[in-house]
Amino acid sequence: MSPTLLGALLMTASMASFTLNDALLKLTAGAVPLAQLIFIRSLITCSLMLATKGRIGTMHFDIARRDWILIGARAATEISISYFFLTALFKMPLANITAIMQVVPLAVTLASALFLREAVGRRRITAIVIGFAGVMLIIRPGAEGFNIWAIYALLAVLGVTARDLITRQLSPQVPSMTVALSTAVAVMVSFGLVSLFGPWVSIAPDIWVLIISSAVVIMAGYFLSIWVMRVGDVSFTAPFRYTQLVWALLLGWFVFGEWPGWMTLTGAAIVVATGVFTFYRERKLSAA
Structure with a gap:
């Protein structure tokens, strides 16, 4: 098998x-208060990260003060993402929220041009505008299907965009696992404190299975995402991120009995097409 x-x-x-991680959390169906759920899942994730130290990636904490400030800012965005995304996930069809999240690469490209002064040509700007039009088809502002949960999903997109911009500012010497563990700890502590102001509930065995499986699966996803950066051509493999929408459609159909309408599917297709185009343009410009 070739590296590519x-x-x-x-x-x-x-x-x-x-x-699959999203689907597992969605299957908990509100059986556990959100703050308690995120705290427990984050606690398990932190434990798994510490248990696998050195196997997935290097981890050390001898980092410059500037990078620690950026890691703290990144953790703050992750806390907001966790709240907005999971709240929307419990209220929206899996494929719909996944389709909305596919606009993140376009949003990052636009934000990089606005805030980091990165060069973005006319073609990519056009693709970004068309991509956001695709998102409008998915959430359909003014339509009966539009609600506060769609706004939560868009706020999650803004959070992920800010997180990725901050990540770009980190020094190359900062290990990815250090960033990941620091973020997971910040999320765990934050939602642990929030959970103290609300009731805790006893967790049924089947819900424990879902939560633990979610933590294991997300660790597997993180491990695979690091591995993919070490093999093959990153500019070639990047568009395969959009296979997430295919998985969401399949899981939404088989697990939750959900299937999006034609407007949502059309909007998702537009977002994916424009996203792939921007990856293609970036690859072509990088090779020039």
């Missing part, structure tokens, strides 16, 4: 893992 093909398969498997 291996990279594509790893990216696809990574997206499958992240989507």
